[in-house]
Amino acid sequence: MSGNTETDLSKELFLLEPEALNACVSCGLCLPYCPTYRVTGDERMSPRGRIALMRSAGTNEFHPTDEWIHSMDTCVQCRGCETACPSAVPFGELMSDTKKALASVRKLPLAVRIGLSILNKPLLLAGATFLIGTLQKLGFMRNSPYIPSGVPLLRRKFKTTYSSVEPVLFTGCVMEAWTPWVHDAALKTLDFFGVNVAISGKRVGCCGALHEHSGLRSVSVKMAENVIDGIPTTGPVLVNSAGCGAMLKEYGKLLGTEEAKRFSERVFDVHEWIAENYQLPKRTEKKERVVIQDPCHLRHVQNSHQYVREVLSPLVEIIELPDEGLCCGAGGAFSVSQKELSTEIRKLKSIALTEVTTEGEKYRVVSANPGCVTHLQAAGFEIKHPLEVVAEYLNQISESDEMDRF
Amino acid sequence: MRKRQRKVKDPLLISLIEALSEDRVTDGASARRIYSKDGSVMEGGRAGIICFPEDTSEVAKCVSIANEHDREFVTRGAGTGLAGGSVPCNDPIMIVTTRMNKIIDVDLEKRIAWVQPGVVNLDLSNSLKGTGLHFAPDPSSQQACTIGGNVANNSGGPHCLAYGVTNSHVAALEVVLPDASIVQMGSTEGEACGYDLRGVFVGGEGTLGVATQIAVRLTEDPPEIATLLLDFSKITDAAETVSQIIANGVLPAALELMDRNVVAAVEPFAKAGYPLDAEAVLIAEVDGLPDGVAQEVDIISEIAMNNGAREVRIALDQEERERIWKGRKSAFGAIAKIKPDYYLHDTVIPRGRLAEVVEKVYEIAERYDLLVMNVFHAGDGNLHPLLVFDARIPGTLEKVRQAGEEIVRISLEAGGVLSGEHGIGLEKQRFMSQQFSERDLEAQDALRRSFDPDNRSNPHKVLPSGASCGELNSLNEIPEGIWV
Numbered sequence: 001m002s003g004n005t006e007t008d009l010s011k012e013l014f015l016l017e018p019e020a021l022n023a024c025v026s027c028g029l030c031l032p033y034c035p036t037y038r039v040t041g042d043e044r045m046s047p048r049g050r051i052a053l054m055r056s057a058g059t060n061e062f063h064p065t066d067e068w069i070h071s072m073d074t075c076v077q078c079r080g081c082e083t084a085c086p087s088a089v090p091f092g093e094l095m096s097d098t099k100k101a102l103a104s105v106r107k108l109p110l111a112v113r114i115g116l117s118i119l120n121k122p123l124l125l126a127g128a129t130f131l132i133g134t135l136q137k138l139g140f141m142r143n144s145p146y147i148p149s150g151v152p153l154l155r156r157k158f159k160t161t162y163s164s165v166e167p168v169l170f171t172g173c174v175m176e177a178w179t180p181w182v183h184d185a186a187l188k189t190l191d192f193f194g195v196n197v198a199i200s201g202k203r204v205g206c207c208g209a210l211h212e213h214s215g216l217r218s219v220s221v222k223m224a225e226n227v228i229d230g231i232p233t234t235g236p237v238l239v240n241s242a243g244c245g246a247m248l249k250e251y252g253k254l255l256g257t258e259e260a261k262r263f264s265e266r267v268f269d270v271h272e273w274i275a276e277n278y279q280l281p282k283r284t285e286k287k288e289r290v291v292i293q294d295p296c297h298l299r300h301v302q303n304s305h306q307y308v309r310e311v312l313s314p315l316v317e318i319i320e321l322p323d324e325g326l327c328c329g330a331g332g333a334f335s336v337s338q339k340e341l342s343t344e345i346r347k348l349k350s351i352a353l354t355e356v357t358t359e360g361e362k363y364r365v366v367s368a369n370p371g372c373v374t375h376l377q378a379a380g381f382e383i384k385h386p387l388e389v390v391a392e393y394l395n396q397i398s399e400s401d402e403m404d405r406f
Numbered sequence: 407m408r409k410r411q412r413k414v415k416d417p418l419l420i421s422l423i424e425a426l427s428e429d430r431v432t433d434g435a436s437a438r439r440i441y442s443k444d445g446s447v448m449e450g451g452r453a454g455i456i457c458f459p460e461d462t463s464e465v466a467k468c469v470s471i472a473n474e475h476d477r478e479f480v481t482r483g484a485g486t487g488l489a490g491g492s493v494p495c496n497d498p499i500m501i502v503t504t505r506m507n508k509i510i511d512v513d514l515e516k517r518i519a520w521v522q523p524g525v526v527n528l529d530l531s532n533s534l535k536g537t538g539l540h541f542a543p544d545p546s547s548q549q550a551c552t553i554g555g556n557v558a559n560n561s562g563g564p565h566c567l568a569y570g571v572t573n574s575h576v577a578a579l580e581v582v583l584p585d586a587s588i589v590q591m592g593s594t595e596g597e598a599c600g601y602d603l604r605g606v607f608v609g610g611e612g613t614l615g616v617a618t619q620i621a622v623r624l625t626e627d628p629p630e631i632a633t634l635l636l637d638f639s640k641i642t643d644a645a646e647t648v649s650q651i652i653a654n655g656v657l658p659a660a661l662e663l664m665d666r667n668v669v670a671a672v673e674p675f676a677k678a679g680y681p682l683d684a685e686a687v688l689i690a691e692v693d694g695l696p697d698g699v700a701q702e703v704d705i706i707s708e709i710a711m712n713n714g715a716r717e718v719r720i721a722l723d724q725e726e727r728e729r730i731w732k733g734r735k736s737a738f739g740a741i742a743k744i745k746p747d748y749y750l751h752d753t754v755i756p757r758g759r760l761a762e763v764v765e766k767v768y769e770i771a772e773r774y775d776l777l778v779m780n781v782f783h784a785g786d787g788n789l790h791p792l793l794v795f796d797a798r799i800p801g802t803l804e805k806v807r808q809a810g811e812e813i814v815r816i817s818l819e820a821g822g823v824l825s826g827e828h829g830i831g832l833e834k835q836r837f838m839s840q841q842f843s844e845r846d847l848e849a850q851d852a853l854r855r856s857f858d859p860d861n862r863s864n865p866h867k868v869l870p871s872g873a874s875c876g877e878l879n880s881l882n883e884i885p886e887g888i889w890v
Contacts (some may be wrong), residue, residue, distance in 0.1 A: 009564075027446050027739035031525055031550045041458060041504030041524065042437075043485065049440040056439055063435040071436055085741035086675045125531040192839040322532065 005105045012101030013057035016094060023089040024051045029093075030077050030081035034110050035327040036074050039344040044278045047081035047091055054098055072098050074341055076328035076334045078296035092301070093253075094099075096212060103215030112333050112401055116214060119173045119206040120223055126155055129177040145335055145342075145378035148179050148370070155202065156180040162198045165235045167273070169197045170227075172244050173206035175370050182370065185391035186240050186270055191276045192394050197238070204230035209247035210332045212254070224251045228263045232238035236261070240270040240387060242295035242369035243332060246302050270301055271368060271386065282314040283393065288364070290316040290389065291353060293376065295369030299325040307367055307387050315393050319363070323352040328367075330375035353381065364389070417703055418475045422499070423456055425467035430505070434847065441482065441500050442746075443729035445547070447737075448832045449491030450866075450875045456742055458505045458544050461522075462580060462588060462618040466499060469616065470586035472499050472862060480864050481612045483524060483552030487664060488738070488750055491611045491829030495866040496873030499617060499650040503554050509533060510619065518577055518594050523554025523617050530622070539624040542569040545827070546735040558608030562827035564660035564734065565691070567785035571827065573608045576826060580619035581607060586859040594621045606853065611829050612864035614857040628659070628693030632703050633721040633730055636688040636710045637681045641716040641780070643828055644686035645761035648784040650709045650755060651690070656702050660691040661785030662734050668781045668792075669733075671740040676733030678726075684716065684729040688784065691727075705723040737781045738792070749806050752828040753817035757787040766816050767791045774809040788826035789817065814840070832869045838870050 030047040031037050037046035044053070044067070053071055056062050070093070079092045087172050107113070118124045130218075133153040142149045162168060169189075171183050183199070190197050208223030228251065231361070233235055239245035245267065250259035292308060299305040307317055329335065329345030333405055357363050365383040367373050374382045422431045441453035450464050454477070459465045472479045478497040482492035494500060506522035509530065513519070514537055521530060527548040531540040543556055544563035555561070557579070562571045569575075578592035590602030607614050638644040644663055651658065664672075664687045669680045680687050685769045689709070692702040707718045721727040741748045764780060770794065771778035779792040791813055795802045814824065814837050824834050824841050838847065851869050855861070864876050 023742040025739060025742045025746070025748060026443065026445055027547070028484055028550045029547065029736065029739045031484055031486075032529075041502070041507065042435050043440045044434075049436075052440050052443065053436050056436075059809045061435075061439065065435060067432075067434040085742035086672065088675065088734035089742070322535075 033080040033084040033344040076331035079300040099215030100217045153180045167236045170239045177385045182385045185387040188391040206245045221298040238270045242298035246297035271307040272304045275307040280314045287317040291319045291365045293367040331369040444485040444487045451492040451496045456500040483555035486547040486551045488828040489833040491831035519642040542625040559829040568659040578621040581615045583615040584863040630696040630699045631693045633727045634690040637684045638686040641686040642761040647713045662689040663784040665780040667779040672733040678729040678733040682760040754826040756820035774805045
């Protein structure tokens with residue numbers, strides 16, 4: 001890295017919140033909850049180590065070498081360390097700001113840049129979707145770690161007219177294009193409770209989470225403003241992707257405006273909203289055993305993971321993983337930019353999964369985030385969004401009509 | 407870890423890379439910075455080359471190379487130590503054990519597990535769930551600290567009151583001595599013959615060699631547990647309760663005291679329902695057969711009420727119990743909620759003098775205009791007064807240092823010792839001559855030299871060595887007005 005770049009980076013990093021950095025007393029209680037530390041044993045890839053390196057930016061001992069940058073690039077931003085931290089260090093914010101500083105002095109890898117630029121351009125996304133869908137029909141890209149299988153060629157048409165008070169289902173970018181069946185499942189579930197929802201659709205598009213995590217602050221801010229403008233209702237905004245939900249809930253912090261704060265307050269993970277208002281009828285026949293894999297941004301950021309259990313518990317026998325919500329290694333663009341680490345982390349999840357199930361047992365996993373679903377699917381697990389399991393069940397009961405619905 | 411091709415010129419680095427692999431040896435500036443600190447506020451030198459061996463033979467190679475190149479070496483686990491035990495002096499080779507994290511063998515019948523030193527304490531107990539056994543030493547950092555580190559510091563933990571500290575739970579060790587030879591100490595088959603070298607090694611703080619495999623004893627899970635939360639409006643009443651409980655013949659599994667400041671710091675995180683208006687909260691845990699447990703709960707409750715306890719709460723289920731312990735165990739980590747820095751002592755005093763010494767600790771803090779937070783293993787008289795401060799305020803560090811010295815002095819005067827469980831490390835070296843005579847220290851040094859004649863293995867620690875390399879983090883590298 002050239003001298004000038006070093007000064008620029010140092011200047012940018014000086015803007016890190018001093019009180020946030022100060023909040024870390026270096027106790028190390030975060031270490032085992034950091035997926036990259038877990039697989040490497042190397043503190044350069046731990047929250048405590050990364051904070052020590054961020055702090056060094058203010059000293060004459062600042063060496064923004066490839067090694068320094070690699071420590072930051074390898075953070076999954078799962079924020080498991082925040083849950084573990086007794087002093088509530090806002091690590092996510094520190095890392096986001098560090099990534100922003102880095103993005104201002106260097107270019108992101110080409111694959112990441114291309115991916116990110118497609119997400120917020122509906123036409124390009126539609127084109128890419130058509131191409132991927134076609135290739136998959138021809139037998140290619142069916143087991144990609146980044147793209148789910150069965151991508152439809154054309155974008156599904158959802159109702160997008162809003163009435164001001166009824167809930168809006170936020171449908172996002174790739175999720176709507178590539179796995180519209182998850183939204184179908186959410187609609188089916190909400191419909192079962194008699195809830196009429198509108199769809200954010202393509203006029204709102206991407207939430208900007210992946211851009212924010214990559215340090216592209218000006219882009220993510222613009223996308224946040226776009227989402228807020230695009231959903232001018234007053235009712236709840238429901239999200240069925242944990243990553244997007246976490247982002248929408250943090251718009252208030254990101255933009256700092258009253259409007260954004262009010263918007264964030266009416267954002268709910270779809271399970272959270274359902275659990276607080278409704279309950280599914282109890283399944284009477286033998287319940288299927290289902291493993292719950294908590295998306296990090298549902299558990300560590302939104303702290304809403306318990307609602308998935310509340311929604312599912314009448315239908316299935318829930319199996320808990322013993323890893324206290326350790327990341328699965330998907331991490332949005334992380335699985336593309338840090339493929340090796342991402343795979344190593346996933347191996348820990350596989351071990352946890354085999355520990356809670358009996359050998360030879362056929363079981364399904366549920367995870368409320370499309371990134372985790374695709375990442376674990378690529379490792380051969382049968383994994384669904386929780387609402388897909390709910391929708392299946394609702395289909396069954398509407399077919400047999402054996403249950404008294406209310 | 408990432409593989410990066412580059413030209414390496416340093417012959418020491420070349421030898422270590424040849425012995426391990428390129429991705430497990432580094433002299434990068436970031437690594438050297440990070441591996442120069444542990445969980446304490448101590449600063450020493452700077453980590454030289456950092457190595458991540460994966461088995462005994464690789465550790466032996468690192469040690470052997472250190473000898474060939476006449477270099478010092480320091481062993482480090484998760485770096486959660488609180489006395490600077492793994493903080494390097496000068497620029498030693500760092501032998502980091504975190505990749506030696508395999509549970510090698512578990513013998514449920516003999517109740518022995520052979521583990522590598524980098525196994526995380528809590529991971530071992532978690533892996534034993536369902537067997538009815540666990541590893542008893544439970545330092546507050548047990549979710550992160552390694553068993554190798556527990557062996558080095560002879561670590562304690564709340565439940566060591568009844569179960570004993572790490573030394574009671576290590577049957578045998580495989581050790582790479584400072585001359586790179588590999589030996590076994592102790593035995594998993596009853597008592598080993600000859601001198602108890604295992605007993606010498608446990609608590610050696612890395613100065614006697616590197617433990618590369620550890621045979622730990624596993625303890626049976628108690629059939630019944632009761633956790634009591636006692637709430638006092640005076641800390642001296644709580645301290646008196648502690649003395650009387652044990653004087654009445656009850657030895658709880660754990661007996662822990664937290665003062666109002668600590669409770670205020672941890673409650674928002676742990677959500678244990680600690681009373682925020684209490685001056686002191688005492689956690690008492692008794693275990694054993696159901697009848698005995700019930701009887702002990704009655705005795706403790708009665709003593710507490712007689713000593714002015716406002717309330718006795720008994721945890722109703724495992725979840726409530728876990729929350730109560732989560733709060734206690736995150737006390738040090740939660741300090742930043744109050745102030746950004748802390749300096750922690752670890753003295754042990756006779757239980758009967760708890761009330762008196764604790765009062766003096768508050769007096770000292772008040773005299774220096776410092777905030778002190780008291781959280782301690784009350785049952786065995788192990789104090790952990792935390793002086794919390796903001797080092798950015800000029801003159802604060804000097805006050806903290808002086809107040810700390812007074813706390814140590816009054817503890818020793820009360821008939822206590824320097825360290826209960828955190829070790830001497832860099833931090834308490836300078837107090838050693840207050841506790842030991844010159845001849846005592848010479849005898850200890852002779853023991854050390856018999857293991858490490860060249861003074862190569864974690865040197866400049868434990869025994870006072872003239873000018874100590876470590877100091878309280880004076881944060882002098884940081885420009886004024888910038889974060890610390």
